[in-house]
Amino acid sequence: MPQGGQDITEGVVVRWIKAEGELVRQGEVICEVETEKAVFEVVSPVDGVLLKIVAPAGARVPIFALIGVVGEPGETVAEEALAAEPPAARRPPDVEAIRRRLADGGAQGDDLKISGRARKLAAEKGIDPQEVSGTGPGGRIIEKDVLLHMEKRRISVAALRGQSEPLTRMRQAIARKVLQSKQTIPHFYVTVAVDMTAALILRESLKAAGRSLSITAWVVKAAALALRAFPRVNSRIQEDRLVVFEDVNIGIAVELEGGLVVPVLARADSLSLADVAQRTEALVAAAHSGKQLGVDPATFTVSNLGTLGVDNFIAIINPPEAAILAVGAIRRQPVVNAEGSVQIGAMMNITLSADHRAVDGALAARFVGHIKHDLENPQGLVG
Numbered sequence: 001m002p003q004g005g006q007d008i009t010e011g012v013v014v015r016w017i018k019a020e021g022e023l024v025r026q027g028e029v030i031c032e033v034e035t036e037k038a039v040f041e042v043v044s045p046v047d048g049v050l051l052k053i054v055a056p057a058g059a060r061v062p063i064f065a066l067i068g069v070v071g072e073p074g075e076t077v078a079e080e081a082l083a084a085e086p087p088a089a090r091r092p093p094d095v096e097a098i099r100r101r102l103a104d105g106g107a108q109g110d111d112l113k114i115s116g117r118a119r120k121l122a123a124e125k126g127i128d129p130q131e132v133s134g135t136g137p138g139g140r141i142i143e144k145d146v147l148l149h150m151e152k153r154r155i156s157v158a159a160l161r162g163q164s165e166p167l168t169r170m171r172q173a174i175a176r177k178v179l180q181s182k183q184t185i186p187h188f189y190v191t192v193a194v195d196m197t198a199a200l201i202l203r204e205s206l207k208a209a210g211r212s213l214s215i216t217a218w219v220v221k222a223a224a225l226a227l228r229a230f231p232r233v234n235s236r237i238q239e240d241r242l243v244v245f246e247d248v249n250i251g252i253a254v255e256l257e258g259g260l261v262v263p264v265l266a267r268a269d270s271l272s273l274a275d276v277a278q279r280t281e282a283l284v285a286a287a288h289s290g291k292q293l294g295v296d297p298a299t300f301t302v303s304n305l306g307t308l309g310v311d312n313f314i315a316i317i318n319p320p321e322a323a324i325l326a327v328g329a330i331r332r333q334p335v336v337n338a339e340g341s342v343q344i345g346a347m348m349n350i351t352l353s354a355d356h357r358a359v360d361g362a363l364a365a366r367f368v369g370h371i372k373h374d375l376e377n378p379q380g381l382v383g
Helices: 077-083 095-104 116-125 144-158 170-186 195-207 215-231 275-289 360-376
Strands: 010-018 029-034 039-043 047-054 060-062 069-071 187-195 235-238 242-243 251-252 254-256 259-261 300-304 324-335 342-355
Touching: 069 360, 116 144, 170 259, 187 360, 195 215, 195 342, 195 360, 215 251, 215 275, 215 324, 215 360, 242 251, 251 275, 254 275, 254 324, 324 360
Parallel strands: 251 300, 300 324
Antiparallel strands: 010 029, 010 060, 029 039, 047 069, 187 342, 235 242, 254 259, 324 342
């Protein structure tokens, strides 16, 4: 089971396109799997025969678990592969059972730092102790903590009218990721204004010649070159080490109904501007259809809200990356040029959110300055 994203822990086999005993070629699609964010295709790693389907359609499987075996015609599948049963679909936790065990002082309660009186009260009132903040010694939950939690919940329910609905799997994944980011990554932000006048003129001339290039493609190309010039931004913190990546894989934030996904443009620094535009368009189209093209992890992300009229914003870093670039709308406004004259320019704000553990202020400034220079001198991006 491919990971399909850095925060994905499991996937569901949607369907098998190939049957057991059928010939397959390297790179040929053999099944489809679904993660919290997308449906994507799994391809055969080699030429051969699909000897065994280990995880049938509908099975929920942890990442990297065995789902099928491809080998030579007539080859015997290893006994351990035959014995590997796909994990059963996980059921949501039985909250009532947990609360009954709390009332009985069972194992679930013993795992919590909670007093006997607080445990009993939580069980009686249907309160999940995991939601209660403990103020006792060592963070122990005591009776008054449960009472305070009940009062806060009563006030919030009484004060507001509305409907409750469970979070979708996509929103749950987004919630986990952004919470992890803001709790564990020390963000800081650097904003510059970019004069896109020359880029827009060049873009129009290319469009007239039959080459339509989105603004996102120009920004992604400029960011890819900046990451190659300043590789420390193309990195992650791993325990007490800084891991600098050789591949420049740029994630592109795509809005979907009910959430967002970040498909990845792999090795973007090696692509021409036209290739960046074409592949970005394909990635976005696949995302809107609920599919994911490839499973390469991102090393940096670009989020463009300029198409929605947003002038300026700061984005939350996508862990475990070290930075994300937020792109605003292009607005025509007066600009003072180098000679001191006022002219109309097409200005666009870009903001880098950076992990201060990996990136310092001066490096961030040089990085966004590199992007600004390339966008204001766009001919170098077209080659």
